[in-house]
Amino acid sequence: YPELVDKIKARQINVGSLRSSYDYIIVGGGQSGLVIGNRLSEDSSSEDPEFDNPGQLEPSSATSYPARDLFNVTTVPQTAIGGKRVSVYAASVVGGGSTVNGMLFDRGAAEDYDNWAALGNHGWDFAGLLPYFRKSTKFGTPDAAIVREYNITWDPNAYGNGPIDVTFPSWQWPTIKVQWKAWNEVGVPTMTDGESGNAFNAYWVPNNVDSQSRRSYAKNRYFDPVSTRQNLHLLTGYRVNDIQFSSTKRAQSVRIQQRGTANGAPTTTISANQEIVLCAGWLNTPLVLQRSGIGPQDLLTRAGIPVMVDLPGVGSNLQDHPATQIRFQYTRDVQPNQASLYSNQTFQAWAQQQWQQYRKGPLSMLVGNALATLPLPTMLTTYQSLISRVNSQTASQYLPNTYGAANVRGFEAQRRVLMASYASLKNGVVEIPFSGGGGTSLVLEKPLSRGTVLMNPSDRFADPTVDYNTSINPIDNELFVAMIKFYRRWMQAPSMQQLGPQEQSPGSSITSDQQIISYATQGMISSTAHSCGTAAMMPQDQAGVVSPELLVYGVTGLSVGDISMIPLIPATHTCATVYAIAEKWWLRHYDKLHPHINDFQNYHYQLEDNNGNDANHYLFSSRPSSN
Numbered sequence: 001y002p003e004l005v006d007k008i009k010a011r012q013i014n015v016g017s018l019r020s021s022y023d024y025i026i027v028g029g030g031q032s033g034l035v036i037g038n039r040l041s042e043d044s045s046s047e048d049p050e051f052d053n054p055g056q057l058e059p060s061s062a063t064s065y066p067a068r069d070l071f072n073v074t075t076v077p078q079t080a081i082g083g084k085r086v087s088v089y090a091a092s093v094v095g096g097g098s099t100v101n102g103m104l105f106d107r108g109a110a111e112d113y114d115n116w117a118a119l120g121n122h123g124w125d126f127a128g129l130l131p132y133f134r135k136s137t138k139f140g141t142p143d144a145a146i147v148r149e150y151n152i153t154w155d156p157n158a159y160g161n162g163p164i165d166v167t168f169p170s171w172q173w174p175t176i177k178v179q180w181k182a183w184n185e186v187g188v189p190t191m192t193d194g195e196s197g198n199a200f201n202a203y204w205v206p207n208n209v210d211s212q213s214r215r216s217y218a219k220n221r222y223f224d225p226v227s228t229r230q231n232l233h234l235l236t237g238y239r240v241n242d243i244q245f246s247s248t249k250r251a252q253s254v255r256i257q258q259r260g261t262a263n264g265a266p267t268t269t270i271s272a273n274q275e276i277v278l279c280a281g282w283l284n285t286p287l288v289l290q291r292s293g294i295g296p297q298d299l300l301t302r303a304g305i306p307v308m309v310d311l312p313g314v315g316s317n318l319q320d321h322p323a324t325q326i327r328f329q330y331t332r333d334v335q336p337n338q339a340s341l342y343s344n345q346t347f348q349a350w351a352q353q354q355w356q357q358y359r360k361g362p363l364s365m366l367v368g369n370a371l372a373t374l375p376l377p378t379m380l381t382t383y384q385s386l387i388s389r390v391n392s393q394t395a396s397q398y399l400p401n402t403y404g405a406a407n408v409r410g411f412e413a414q415r416r417v418l419m420a421s422y423a424s425l426k427n428g429v430v431e432i433p434f435s436g437g438g439g440t441s442l443v444l445e446k447p448l449s450r451g452t453v454l455m456n457p458s459d460r461f462a463d464p465t466v467d468y469n470t471s472i473n474p475i476d477n478e479l480f481v482a483m484i485k486f487y488r489r490w491m492q493a494p495s496m497q498q499l500g501p502q503e504q505s506p507g508s509s510i511t512s513d514q515q516i517i518s519y520a521t522q523g524m525i526s527s528t529a530h531s532c533g534t535a536a537m538m539p540q541d542q543a544g545v546v547s548p549e550l551l552v553y554g555v556t557g558l559s560v561g562d563i564s565m566i567p568l569i570p571a572t573h574t575c576a577t578v579y580a581i582a583e584k585w586w587l588r589h590y591d592k593l594h595p596h597i598n599d600f601q602n603y604h605y606q607l608e609d610n611n612g613n614d615a616n617h618y619l620f621s622s623r624p625s626s627n
């Protein structure tokens with residue numbers, strides 16, 4: 001898209017014009033980095049450069065993940081899923097994941113975030129995050145005819161007046177009506193909306209698109225409108241290698257190197273007067289920390305890097321949503337259906353015309369708009385016995401051998417809140433997306449397996465070693481078995497029979513748990529592009545890396561504003577949550593500018609009025625109440 005590249009080139013700063021120091025340096029102009037850059041530069045007294053790797057810009061809706069905008073990294077062999085190496089998804093482009101992602105835009109259940117607070121992170125429960133979910137979004141009323149036809153529901157109070165446009169496309173496949181009914185028949189109720197804390201059972205999920213089906217993302221909503229601010233500089237084509245510290249362990253400067261030059265090539269040093277904010281994503285935030293001497297002592301020593309802070313959590317606690325596939329064919333499918341887009345030329349031509357003329361119709365639809373996020377008790381009558389089996393495992397039993405005592409304590413704490421969620425009817429353990437077709441991905445939302453992102457000790461500039469340890473904990477596989485069995489039950493629901501569902505894979509001959517596990521692991525992927533947790537917000541003695549204020553333990557002037565801070569992966573696609581995290585990161589900075597308002601927990605409710613409009617003026621005029 002040459003015209004877009006030219007536009008961004010006109011705005012970005014050349015390395016030669018960089019200042020030698022800035023107030024804030026944001027490492028990574030991805031999704032969270034652009035949010036934080038926008039918010040910080042609202043204050044004209046600070047100057048913020050953002051460093052990023054260049055890439056092509058994604059101008060419109062897209063469902064395929066462009067490899068050119070992703071880091072080219074694969075995992076080590078995943079021993080529990082047949083030894084395959086799997087691709088990782090980490091964006092390397094301005095706007096980061098928001099530029100390349102599938103635009104399914106949802107939030108976790110309230111309990112997902114309440115779990116974060118239960119792990120010692122005051123203010124990070126759902127009530128503490130909701131103002132930021134609202135602050136980042138604005139809901140656009142979808143096509144009335146489609147809403148009526150498919151009974152699409154949402155909660156307008158879940159949204160605010162923020163930069164990211166959210167709405168539903170103007171198309172659904174007719175078969176989805178049968179699917180909704182069938183969910184109800186197997187005991188899965190329909191929720192009005194998943195966005196207001198009720199993301200469990202079955203519910204509609206919008207996309208982050210505007211009324212013209214155009215991608216609404218961090219670059220065009222948080223960066224472009226403020227790119228002319230004189231106090232915000234964006235540098236592309238460089239990477240931050242590491243951070244340098246003063247003798248009092250204050251983060252002082254970053255060393256940057258042009259991408260594409262030999263590792264260790266001459267670097268430029270840029271200083272930060274106030275703070276360095278790591279927004280380089282789940283893959284690179286831990287790597288930059290490790291290169292800077294913050295990480296597991298043993299790893300740093302092996303790499304010959306002086307230890308600034310021994311934080312065993314840096315690069316551990318890696319989580320994602322692993323997935324496998326299931327496929328049924330509808331022998332009495334209704335017309336039109338997804339296949340019509342390929343098999344029926346008249347329909348195909350009509351779809352093209354709808355898209356080109358009105359940006360509507362089947363081609364405006366992305367990955368689908370409905371999810372069944374199933375609580376374990378709904379899916380498995382013997383769920384108590386599964387929970388007992390988890391609790392009888394030694395905490396360290398399936399953890400990577402690089403994990404030390406603090407990591408095990410952290411996992412034990414996570415397991416306690418996770419088991420409460422496994423028993424809950426208000427929190428999903430698995431996700432089954434549905435959009436009318438007979439096949440789909442089956443996604444594990446609350447895995448017990450944990451992984452690592454570790455610097456290569458013999459070459460700190462090489463790609464890191466990524467290991468998800470997918471399915472290493474056998475309970476994860478039991479959850480896949482339960483999911484496949486429940487999917488089969490759904491296909492046997494009375495309403496579904498009008499479609500004549502016929503199982504293609506795994507196939508009706510695959511019946512025993514062991515057969516199902518072997519099918520599921522064979523087709524399993526480790527990541528659905530929701531990797532997180534590698535610089536987690538946990539207590540320091542439980543392998544935490546950042547405090548609830550998102551400050552890195554053991555040093556000053558250094559924080560994390562991206563997805564790495566997530567302690568426990570929520571049962572949702574992660575984009576909306578990352579906006580809320582980055583918006584909330586900014587709160588502490590606001591606190592610094594306005595020290596008379598000094599209660600982190602209490603005033604976050606004041607950031608918006610009840611309609612979700614920005615109500616920052618409250619902050620200037622009154623001290624919030626203490627309830």
Ligand SMILES: Cc1cc2nc3c(=O)[nH]c(=O)nc-3n(C[C@H](O)[C@H](O)[C@H](O)COP(=O)(O)OP(=O)(O)OC[C@H]3O[C@@H](n4cnc5c(N)ncnc54)[C@H](O)[C@@H]3O)c2cc1C
Pocket residue numbers: 027028029030031032033051052053065089090091092093094095096097098100101102103104105106238239240241279280281282284285288528529530531562563564572573574575576578
């Ligand atoms: C292919 C894909 C599909 C997805 N689909 C969905 C979806 O449909 N729905 C959903 O909700 N979520 C989805 N996600 C997840 C979501 O987009 C991400 O979780 C989110 O964007 C992560 O934001 P972040 O700010 O933490 O990191 P990122 O947005 O990845 O930003 C990191 C930035 O740091 C830069 N960087 C890295 N290293 C350095 C360095 N050393 N120096 C300087 N800069 C550096 C990178 O270039 C990048 O711009 C998807 C993600 C991907 C990758």
